[in-house]
Amino acid sequence: MASSHVPLLSLRDPDSPAFVDALGASFRRFGFAMIGDHGIDPALIAQGWALSRAFFALPDDVKQRYIVQGGAGQRGYTPFATEIAKGAQAHDLKEFWHIGRDLDPASPLASSMPPNIWPRECEGFRTCFTSLFAAFDRAGANILRAIARHLGLAPDWFEDPIRNGNSILRLLHYPPLDGASNGMRAGAHEDINLITLLLGAEEAGLQLRERNGDWLAIDPPLGALVVNIGDMLQRLTNHVLPSTTHRVVNPPAERSGISRYSMPFFLHLRPDFVIEPLAQCVDTAHPPRDPAIRAQDYLHERLREIGLVAHEGAA
Ligand SMILES: O=C(O)CCC(=O)C(=O)O
Ligand SMILES: [Fe+2]
Secondary structure, three states, X not given: OOOOOOOEEEOOOOOOHHHHHHHHHHHHHHOEEEEEEOOOOHHHHHHHXXXXXXXXXXXXXXXXXXXXXXXXXXXXXXXXOOOOOOOOOOOOOOEEEEEEOOOOOOOOOHHHOOOOOOOOOOOOHHHHHHHHHHHHHHHHHHHHHHHHHHHOOOOOOOHHHHOOOOOEEEEEEEOOOOOOOOOOOEEXXXXXXXXXXXXXXXXXXXXXXXXXXXXEEOOOOOOOEEEEEOHHHHHHOOOOOOOOOEEEOOOOHHHOOOOEEEEEEEEOOOOOOEEOOOHHHOEOOXXXXXXXXXXXXXXHHHHHHXXXXXXXXXX
8 A cells, every 4th residue: 555644744834835734735635734833932842751750750649639529521631541532432541631721710611611720749840841832832723823824814814713712732641551541542533623733752662543444553752742633623624634543552561560651731712712614615515514603512512522511400
């Protein structure tokens, strides 16, 4: 079979027609892109990795103090084997920490974006991840400018829809496998949000599902950003840009004693933004596929499906 791979792009000039074309082509083909030159400070990223390792190395009873009861895993700590991919039999073999946007508590959006919590045990955590959140937010906005151009929209089209977006920075830890583990590091799923920016995929395991059903390993060079389309952008573009199914498979025996760490930034729309297919992506041959829905309502529907929001009556 002809080899296919996700090309490595540079974000040095996000408005250049060459970048816009290459990014658009990669997203249409794979729903994924790889960006080497993303502009996020390597020293800040290195500090982020060190703090993530330090937090997950804490004893379970300490980590569990940072579970936000009734918070749908949107802030703080979510223990090992809590999240489950939609329709999967076994829970994911991962634990994670979520950081959201620091919003003025008086903002009308504050009810759908709870305040952050911070682990006392890890000095510098708040400062580092507040800066990293802002850096991912900027890189994401640049990628969305290129996506807007690719779709024939004004380059600043996404600026207002993502202002005060309900984005989340996730620190992920996939612990060593003991051999008896039932399930997968992350079962096959699609991301809920607009686009995802992921660091850490150089430790093998991430795979995307090609249109023909084959699984394709994502193998970025050290430090590169893996970017993928989520369901909200798929809905907005009437499926022109596909939200591609992906998973994280368990390592071979010789790597199974090693933790895997990754850091996805789920870039979300403003909670009150209404997602409906763009006129640029609809014609008689391609009628609208999905009904209009508020970003916040869609998020809640999906969080229930993956086990993070309790079912009706249990909340
Ligand atoms: O850890 C990875 O490489 C991917 C994580 C992922 O797909 C997710 O958290 O949605
Ligand atoms: Fe994902």
